Amino acid sequence: MDKIIVRGGKRLEGEVNISTAKNSVLPIIAASILSGDKCIIESAPMLEDVFVISDVLRTISTEIDIDSKTNRILIDSSNIKDCEASSELVKKMRASFLIMGAMISRFGKFRLSLPGGCNIGTRPIDLHLKGFSALGAEVSVGHGYVEAQAKKLIGNKIYLDFPSVGATENIMMAAVMAEGETTIENAAEEPEIEDLAKFLNSMGANIIGAGSGTIHIIGVKNLKGTTHKPIYDRIEAGTFMTAAAITRSKIKINGIDERHLKPVIAKLTEAGVNIKIEGNSMVIDGDRDLKPIDIKTMPYPGFPTDMQSQLSGLLCTVHGTSIITETIFENRFMHASEMKRMGANIKIDGRSAVIEGVDRLTGAEVRATDLRAGAALVLCGLAAEGETEVTDIYHVDRGYVNIEKKLKGLGADIERAKM
Numbered sequence: 001m002d003k004i005i006v007r008g009g010k011r012l013e014g015e016v017n018i019s020t021a022k023n024s025v026l027p028i029i030a031a032s033i034l035s036g037d038k039c040i041i042e043s044a045p046m047l048e049d050v051f052v053i054s055d056v057l058r059t060i061s062t063e064i065d066i067d068s069k070t071n072r073i074l075i076d077s078s079n080i081k082d083c084e085a086s087s088e089l090v091k092k093m094r095a096s097f098l099i100m101g102a103m104i105s106r107f108g109k110f111r112l113s114l115p116g117g118c119n120i121g122t123r124p125i126d127l128h129l130k131g132f133s134a135l136g137a138e139v140s141v142g143h144g145y146v147e148a149q150a151k152k153l154i155g156n157k158i159y160l161d162f163p164s165v166g167a168t169e170n171i172m173m174a175a176v177m178a179e180g181e182t183t184i185e186n187a188a189e190e191p192e193i194e195d196l197a198k199f200l201n202s203m204g205a206n207i208i209g210a211g212s213g214t215i216h217i218i219g220v221k222n223l224k225g226t227t228h229k230p231i232y233d234r235i236e237a238g239t240f241m242t243a244a245a246i247t248r249s250k251i252k253i254n255g256i257d258e259r260h261l262k263p264v265i266a267k268l269t270e271a272g273v274n275i276k277i278e279g280n281s282m283v284i285d286g287d288r289d290l291k292p293i294d295i296k297t298m299p300y301p302g303f304p305t306d307m308q309s310q311l312s313g314l315l316c317t318v319h320g321t322s323i324i325t326e327t328i329f330e331n332r333f334m335h336a337s338e339m340k341r342m343g344a345n346i347k348i349d350g351r352s353a354v355i356e357g358v359d360r361l362t363g364a365e366v367r368a369t370d371l372r373a374g375a376a377l378v379l380c381g382l383a384a385e386g387e388t389e390v391t392d393i394y395h396v397d398r399g400y401v402n403i404e405k406k407l408k409g410l411g412a413d414i415e416r417a418k419m
């Protein structure tokens with residue numbers, strides 16, 4: 001088990017390169033098994049979650065070759081035979097549930113362990129299952145497993161009570177070879193949905209409207225292999241934007257798409273950060289007198305919940321009162337108690353956090369409770385006086401490629417060590 005040690009108070013400088021998106025590459029790896037041909041993902045991020053979903057697919061005889069030198073993943077699902085994936089691995093990472101839609105689409109049946117909740121919430125899958133049933137699958141849940149089977153999937157109109165990212169993705173994958181047309185209403189609009197649809201269409205699918213609230217999927221007979229480069233990771237980019245702001249530094253970030261960062265750019269600009277976009281790069285200057293702001297997390301194109309912990313950390317260092325409201329997950333303020341160990345002044349009131357900025361955070365031993373909370377604590381360590389140890393850093397490795405190396409490259413006094 002690793003920890004990250006940060007000695008705070010240093011300004012950052014220079015440039016950092018953003019990796020491609022975890023939340024794009026995971027559904028794309030799941031979708032790659034739809035054709036039975038070889039699929040190649042270029043510039044893939046070498047992340048723990050990528051390795052886990054690949055191991056899940058290997059338990060059903062998918063051949064996956066991950067080349068960490070070229071960041072290339074080759075997926076060959078021609079020999080898939082079992083219709084049940086390993087339960088321990090599925091419990092290890094809930095996104096493995098994304099293979100359900102692809103498997104019932106290709107084989108008409110699949111059995112999978114119910115994905116557990118996680119620290120940030122119960123993470124139900126009712127909308128996924130509602131979608132599968134609407135397409136004609138027989139879905140049963142029992143003894144900790146979900147089973148779905150369908151002689152034939154038939155297109156249908158599906159309304160999502162909540163614009164769930166995972167449910168939108170799973171239903172898209174279940175519908176691509178269904179008979180007739182499927183419409184998903186109140187679909188999630190995240191850029192990763194658009195990227196998945198681009199990948200599926202390059203396999204021969206016929207998906208229109210991905211990235212909007214209404215997605216049309218016209219079923220096709222079969223799909224073929226393809227090659228795809230995922231979009232950049234807008235949450236990693238937002239995390240490094242926040243690193244610049246919390247250390248009051250000016251840095252350049254390469255590998256961004258301004259369209260995907262609009263809410264983060266808007267809120268950091270409102271706080272007083274100066275941002276200049278130059279194509280797929282940005283120069284961000286946090287060396288300013290920053291102001292408190294209020295944030296409410298919403299489904300895309302609202303402010304992303306995955307950036308909430310990081311901005312909470314920043315606002316702990318900004319004089320005045322900031323209020324952050326988390327509307328997506330029921331338990332995503334676990335970073336607050338850890339930040340308080342560093343001298344932060346945060347009061348949790350139901351779904352809101354009231355933050356009073358302090359003069360200085362002080363280094364402390366803190367624990368990563370989930371992926372984004374862990375990243376936020378590393379950022380707080382950059383700004384804190386003295387040394388901060390962030391333990392259980394495996395949470396952070398799920399979603400960030402070499403976070404300490406990238407921060408060190410910007411001049412941070414940071415290292416990884418064994419716990």
Ligand code: EPZ
Pocket residue numbers: 022023024026095121122123124125126127128129162163164165166167188305306328329330371372399
């Ligand atoms: C995806 O999770 C992301 N993960 C999450 O990123 C992200 O926080 C989340 O979308 C919201 O943007 C991946 O893409 C792998 P949801 P997902 O289904 O699909 C409720 C990170 O840090 N809901 O949009 O699980 C649910 O309870 C991770 O990278 C139902 O009620 O998110 C939650 O309140 C964390 N029923 C809300 O929707 C369902 O069937 C959002 O969940 C499904 C979801």
